[in-house]
Amino acid sequence: AQTVTQSQPEMSVQEAETVTLSCTYDTSESDYYLFWYKQPPSRQMILVIRQEAYKQQNATENRFSVNFQKAAKSFSLKISDSQLGDAAMYFCAWGTSGTYKYIFGTGTRLKVLA
Amino acid sequence: GAVVSQHPSWVICKSGTSVKIECRSLDFQATTMFWYRQFPKQSLMLMATSNEGSKATYEQGVEKDKFLINHASLTLSTLTVTSAHPEDSSFYICSARVAGGFRTGELFFGEGSRLTVL
Numbered sequence: 001a002q003t004v005t006q007s008q009p010e011m012s013v014q015e016a017e018t019v020t021l022s023c024t025y026d027t028s029e030s031d032y033y034l035f036w037y038k039q040p041p042s043r044q045m046i047l048v049i050r051q052e053a054y055k056q057q058n059a060t061e062n063r064f065s066v067n068f069q070k071a072a073k074s075f076s077l078k079i080s081d082s083q084l085g086d087a088a089m090y091f092c093a094w095g096t097s098g099t100y101k102y103i104f105g106t107g108t109r110l111k112v113l114a
Numbered sequence: 115g116a117v118v119s120q121h122p123s124w125v126i127c128k129s130g131t132s133v134k135i136e137c138r139s140l141d142f143q144a145t146t147m148f149w150y151r152q153f154p155k156q157s158l159m160l161m162a163t164s165n166e167g168s169k170a171t172y173e174q175g176v177e178k179d180k181f182l183i184n185h186a187s188l189t190l191s192t193l194t195v196t197s198a199h200p201e202d203s204s205f206y207i208c209s210a211r212v213a214g215g216f217r218t219g220e221l222f223f224g225e226g227s228r229l230t231v232l
Contacts, residue, residue, distance in 0.1 A: 032219075033219035035220075037223075042225070043152075043207075043225070045209075045223035045226075050219075050220060091157065091158070095219050097219040099163075100146060100211045100221060101160060102148075102158075102160070102209075102221060106156070107156075
């Protein structure tokens with residue numbers, strides 16, 4: 001069975017600084033996707049970034065980038081130039097294009113300090 | 115594009131009554147939708163997979179007679195919480211995958227529905 005682990009329940013970062021959120025996963029599948037979702041107080045799930053497992057290149061989306069280590073089954077999210085609007089709950093998720101059934105981590109609450 | 119809408123966003127009901135939550139894909143067709151439950155400060159737990167025109171597939175431990183799911187069209191799935199009790203109070207989120215096209219593995223999420231059972 002697939003599992004996703006986020007070991008940091010809460011993180012804090014100063015505005016304009018950089019923070020890295022950790023995520024590890026376990027799977028026997030070879031073809032899968034990894035996602036980082038942001039859930040602000042509104043509870044709307046917002047896709048931050050997506051990584052295909054078959055791609056070696058790390059995904060980037062503006063201030064957000066990932067460090068995907070497939071052999072180590074690690075998928076961390078780096079947020080650069082943190083902004084107050086980045087404060088939210090961040091969930092790491094694993095999924096496949098077969099079943100589309102996502103497995104979510106327990107989440108990391110990110111606080112951005114002014 | 116790829117907008118998913120849930121209604122209602124918040125519902126309060128009395129214990130013993132049934133509540134229906136709708137999940138609509140507004141600008142795409144969704145053959146498959148997923149229903150999640152999220153308790154306060156916790157992660158999303160998959161409840162069931164809803165396939166258009168067929169019976170939903172429930173995850174282990176989810177009471178299918180309690181949580182009725184209907185996916186009557188390619189743009190609408192409904193979750194009915196039957197004979198609701200206070201322990202059913204939770205945040206319910208749906209997501210949908212785009213029918214056909216390239217398999218991206220990506221799901222699109224609704225805004226969620228908060229259910230409070232008195």
